[in-house]
Amino acid sequence: xxxxxxxxxGHALDPSADTWPVSGVAVRYPAGHVVPAHQHPQGxxxxxxxxxxxxxxxxxxxxxxxxxAVWLRAGVQHRLVVxxxxxxxxxxxxxxxxxxxxxxxxxVHVSGLLRELIMALTRADNAAVGDRRMALLGELLVExxxxxxVLPLHLPWPTGGAANPIQQVCQxxxxxxxxxxxxxxxxxRLAVGIKxxxxxxQQSTGMTFGRWRQQLRLMSSLTPxxxxxxxxxxxxxxxxDSHSAYTTAFRKQFGQPPSAFTASRxxx
Numbered sequence: 001x002x003x004x005x006x007x008x009x010g011h012a013l014d015p016s017a018d019t020w021p022v023s024g025v026a027v028r029y030p031a032g033h034v035v036p037a038h039q040h041p042q043g044x045x046x047x048x049x050x051x052x053x054x055x056x057x058x059x060x061x062x063x064x065x066x067x068x069a070v071w072l073r074a075g076v077q078h079r080l081v082v083x084x085x086x087x088x089x090x091x092x093x094x095x096x097x098x099x100x101x102x103x104x105x106x107x108v109h110v111s112g113l114l115r116e117l118i119m120a121l122t123r124a125d126n127a128a129v130g131d132r133r134m135a136l137l138g139e140l141l142v143e144x145x146x147x148x149x150v151l152p153l154h155l156p157w158p159t160g161g162a163a164n165p166i167q168q169v170c171q172x173x174x175x176x177x178x179x180x181x182x183x184x185x186x187x188x189r190l191a192v193g194i195k196x197x198x199x200x201x202q203q204s205t206g207m208t209f210g211r212w213r214q215q216l217r218l219m220s221s222l223t224p225x226x227x228x229x230x231x232x233x234x235x236x237x238x239x240x241d242s243h244s245a246y247t248t249a250f251r252k253q254f255g256q257p258p259s260a261f262t263a264s265r266x267x268x
Contacts, residue, residue: 020131022138024091024122035080043093043101044072045145047110047118051086052226055079061155061174062107063219065226065261068151069118072105074098083223089122093142100146108148117141152253155215158204165190166204173213177220178239183209213239218253221246225262234258 029035046055047069055062055070057078062070072078074095080088093101102108110118120137158167169186173179181189186209187197201209217238224234235246250258 020134020138021094021097022091022121022141023134024089024118026087026089026122028087029080029082029085031082031085033080033082035082037077037079039075039077040092041074042095043074043098044076044078045091045093045118046070046072046080047089047091047115048086049089049115049119051082051084052223053086053088054081054083056081056157057105058157059105060157061219062105063153063155063222064107065153065222067110068107068153069110069114070105070107071102071145073103076105084227089118091118091121091141093138097138097142100142102150105154107151107153108145109151111144111148114141114144114148117144152215153219155219156205156207156212160204164204166201169201170205170212170216173216174220177217178237180239214249215253218250221250221258222261225258228262231258231262 046053046064048064049066051066053064053070055064055072055078057072057076059076064070082088117137117140121134121141158164158170160167169190183197183201184194187194190197192200198209201207201212205212207215217240221234221238224237225231229237231246232243235243238246240246240249247257247259250256250261254261
């Protein structure tokens with residue numbers, strides 16, 4: 001199945017061939033672009049070398065900065081949300097090769113070597129490169145991808161569909177990460193007791209309300225950081241009382257302060 005950029009009516013990152021263990025495509029997406037829900041019969045690696053990409057699936061959401069990529073198992077339905085302009089790279093791994101890769105959808109670190117392999121496979125003129133080199137590049141990419149650590153950039157999504165009131169809570173917080181409503185406030189809105197709310201939230205997401213909301217706030221804050229919004233402004237908009245409180249939480253989650261994160265990334 002061929003691929004066309006958004007300007008020519010295309011939507012998804014689609015493989016051009018299934019001849020090699022790994023094949024790929026690259027395309028630029030404008031800010032605000034949304035790729036509708038779709039799926040692929042192959043394992044799928046999604047990487048954005050600049051900007052920030054959000055990948056949404058039934059099991060959760062992943063936010064992809066330029067040092068990470070999302071790995072999705074074959075057949076997983078997903079959609080792409082593009083908060084800032086970026087170039088996306090889609091790698092497709094044949095099902096017979098996927099057994100050597102993660103058994104669960106996740107975000108993985110992108111090493112320097114893995115990045116160069118992604119670039120080579122998504123920018124290559126396959127006919128000119130030849131079968132042997134494409135096969136070798138794909139084999140090396142699988143080996144390098146297998147060695148990458150999983151990163152904490154996954155936000156579990158409530159099970160049970162839109163009828164689950166916890167999903168309504170989560171969607172409201174995604175729409176407004178800075179919402180300061182406590183668990184007690186949300187319990188009142190759902191007309192349930194606080195213990196019932198906490199139990200249902202944990203059952204639906206696998207996380208406590210407080211931990212889930214903090215992860216959402218930190219993940220959501222990456223977009224304005226990459227857009228150059230001052231850190232204090234990002235902190236307050238994300239629901240933190242101060243620059244220092246936000247920095248402490250950010251460092252604990254991502255292993256570096258927000259100032260270091262913004263200094264090491266570039267935006268289109």
